[in-house]
Amino acid sequence: MLKVQNLHKQFGGVKAVNHCSFEVEEGSITGLIGPNGAGKTTTFDLISGLMKPTEGHIHIKGEDVTTWPAHKRARAGIGRTFQAIRIFPEMKAIDNIIVAFPKHPDKLRDVFTPTRKKREQLKVKAMKLLKDVGIADKAHLNAGDLSYGQKKLLEIARAVATGADFIMLDEPAAGINLTLLNQIRDYILKLNKEGKTFFIVEHNMQFIMDISDKVVVMDQGKEIAIGKPEEIQNNPRVIEAYLGKKKE
Amino acid sequence: MFEIFTNTNYLLGFFNNVAFLILLGLSLNIIMGYVGYLNLGHVGFWAIGSYTYTILLMQGHDFFVCLFAGAIAAAIAGLILGLPTLKLRSHYIGIASLGFTYIVHSLSLNLTDITRGPLGIPGIPRPTIFGISFQPNHMYFLLSWAVTIVSGIIIYRLLHSPWGKILETIREDQVAAKTLGKNIFLYKIQAFIISAFFAGIAAGIYSSFYQYIGGTNSFFIPQLLLLLTIVMLGGAGSFWGSVVGAVIVWIMYEGVRFLPIEAGLVGPVQQATYASVLVLIMIFRPRGIMGKNVKILQK
Numbered sequence: 001m002l003k004v005q006n007l008h009k010q011f012g013g014v015k016a017v018n019h020c021s022f023e024v025e026e027g028s029i030t031g032l033i034g035p036n037g038a039g040k041t042t043t044f045d046l047i048s049g050l051m052k053p054t055e056g057h058i059h060i061k062g063e064d065v066t067t068w069p070a071h072k073r074a075r076a077g078i079g080r081t082f083q084a085i086r087i088f089p090e091m092k093a094i095d096n097i098i099v100a101f102p103k104h105p106d107k108l109r110d111v112f113t114p115t116r117k118k119r120e121q122l123k124v125k126a127m128k129l130l131k132d133v134g135i136a137d138k139a140h141l142n143a144g145d146l147s148y149g150q151k152k153l154l155e156i157a158r159a160v161a162t163g164a165d166f167i168m169l170d171e172p173a174a175g176i177n178l179t180l181l182n183q184i185r186d187y188i189l190k191l192n193k194e195g196k197t198f199f200i201v202e203h204n205m206q207f208i209m210d211i212s213d214k215v216v217v218m219d220q221g222k223e224i225a226i227g228k229p230e231e232i233q234n235n236p237r238v239i240e241a242y243l244g245k246k247k248e
Numbered sequence: 249m250f251e252i253f254t255n256t257n258y259l260l261g262f263f264n265n266v267a268f269l270i271l272l273g274l275s276l277n278i279i280m281g282y283v284g285y286l287n288l289g290h291v292g293f294w295a296i297g298s299y300t301y302t303i304l305l306m307q308g309h310d311f312f313v314c315l316f317a318g319a320i321a322a323a324i325a326g327l328i329l330g331l332p333t334l335k336l337r338s339h340y341i342g343i344a345s346l347g348f349t350y351i352v353h354s355l356s357l358n359l360t361d362i363t364r365g366p367l368g369i370p371g372i373p374r375p376t377i378f379g380i381s382f383q384p385n386h387m388y389f390l391l392s393w394a395v396t397i398v399s400g401i402i403i404y405r406l407l408h409s410p411w412g413k414i415l416e417t418i419r420e421d422q423v424a425a426k427t428l429g430k431n432i433f434l435y436k437i438q439a440f441i442i443s444a445f446f447a448g449i450a451a452g453i454y455s456s457f458y459q460y461i462g463g464t465n466s467f468f469i470p471q472l473l474l475l476l477t478i479v480m481l482g483g484a485g486s487f488w489g490s491v492v493g494a495v496i497v498w499i500m501y502e503g504v505r506f507l508p509i510e511a512g513l514v515g516p517v518q519q520a521t522y523a524s525v526l527v528l529i530m531i532f533r534p535r536g537i538m539g540k541n542v543k544i545l546q547k
Contacts, residue, residue: 048427049426050423050426050427069426069431070426070427071426071427071428071429071430071431071432072429074426074427074428074429074430075429078427079427080427082423082424086421086423086424087420087421087424088416088417088420088421088424089420089541090416090419090420090485090540090541091413091416091417091420095413098410098413099410099413099414099417099425099428099430100428102429104410104413105410106409106410106411106413106414106430107411108411108438110409110410110411111405111406111409111410111411112405115409115410119410144541158428162428162429
């Protein structure tokens with residue numbers, strides 16, 4: 001599904017991502033972990049096209065998308081959420097979802113053609129998505145007035161609404177209680193069963209080890225270990241990156 | 249003093265002003281309230297529309313041709329200003345577009361062969377359409393409101409369409425909008441062109457209403473502040489906000505005439521009034537009367 005080759009991103013002298021390579025298999029849930037500043041979010045930004053890499057290549061579904069702008073990659077099926085939630089706060093929750101549908105008739109030439117029927121259908125679809133994440137009763141509130149957890153659910157639902165089959169979640173478990181965390185996990189597993197591939201950055205180890213088929217560990221911009229969760233947990237380089245090196 | 253309210257010509261003049269100010273406010277609101285970009289170049293579009301309309305009209309062309317030509321000229325200016333700047337962030341667009349206003353102002357004063365420079369262009373006729381003269385104030389009132397209402401309906405339809413919703417996502421969070429697959433640069437350019445187009449339409453009805461355009465104090469900072477006050481007082485991001493804003497601002501503007509002050513002070517006090525309102529709005533109620541919270545304008 002995703003193949004990252006020799007990816008490199010330099011800000012001045014800082015190598016945020018340093019010749020990093022890994023793959024995400026279709027249909028999998030892949031975790032991306034690493035200490036703060038390891039380059040995880042930069043990697044996400046490079047994959048979704050919000051930043052251009054200094055070097056290296058990104059392949060999605062076999063196609064080299066390295067030079068594609070963000071919106072083109074999104075249309076090719078890459079969806080994502082953000083570490084600092086990015087919803088549309090002054091728009092209704094339901095409109096946050098509706099605008100994300102690829103069939104949303106939002107071309108300028110659509111303005112003076114009848115789209116009422118299509119819009120009604122999208123409303124129904126959006127309500128269903130909101131119901132799936134359990135915030136259907138908040139559909140007509142401004143998204144900015146939702147609670148933190150509800151905003152997170154809304155953002156995930158919005159990524160799903162784009163029709164993406166490859167969804168990147170940046171810290172979905174951060175700052176939410178256990179009940180909500182379980183709800184998010186169940187939702188991810190349900191979508192995964194329906195065929196969506198997930199790539200998840202997370203600091204909550206229990207959550208990520210529990211949900212992932214495979215984990216990529218980054219440190220100082222480079223992948224230092226790739227493997228099944230149980231392999232990763234016992235990998236000395238990973239332990240070192242997280243806990244520091246034992247003094248000899 | 250109050251007999252003025254029974255003076256039909258005064259009232260017609262009042263509502264003629266309100267008509268083109270509503271349209272200028274609505275068109276600026278597309279950029280400021282919906283796309284969420286600070287655009288200080290709107291007066292430049294207004295000026296370009298006015299000169300194009302006036303010059304063509306005085307050559308004897310048909311009213312609707314002139315009105316449309318003025319709008320197209322403004323729209324082209326919108327494209328020219330938009331293409332290089334719309335990749336920038338809002339603050340930088342603000343500065344670049346202010347430069348644009350200054351350039352247009354400067355050209356209007358110095359291209360004396362076309363604009364007559366500081367003398368301005370007097371004697372702009374009011375049109376005759378299908379043999380009906382719109383010269384009298386009450387007839388022109390009907391024409392300017394017809395143009396404003398038709399334009400307003402089109403703008404309303406645009407802003408409340410799915411296309412308009414995407415403009416709002418740009419205002420709310422353009423990074424997120426990109427990751428939803430929206431080519432936001434395209435939307436921004438379209439919005440800029442449409443906004444400038446309707447500024448050009450408003451410019452046409454403005455020019456034939458006053459029957460004079462130009463002069464050293466026209467199409468510059470005072471007019472810019474007037475438009476900003478209309479949008480921000482009514483509320484950026486609200487269609488009806490701009491309508492209400494235009495009405496209230498013009499009531500205040502005209503209200504100054506009734507203050508017991510020297511005649512020579514009326515102009516400066518009028519300008520100080522709406523400029524102060526703008527400052528107060530930005531401090532105490534940045535949403536205006538009924539607008540949205542436009543992040544970029546407030547950070």
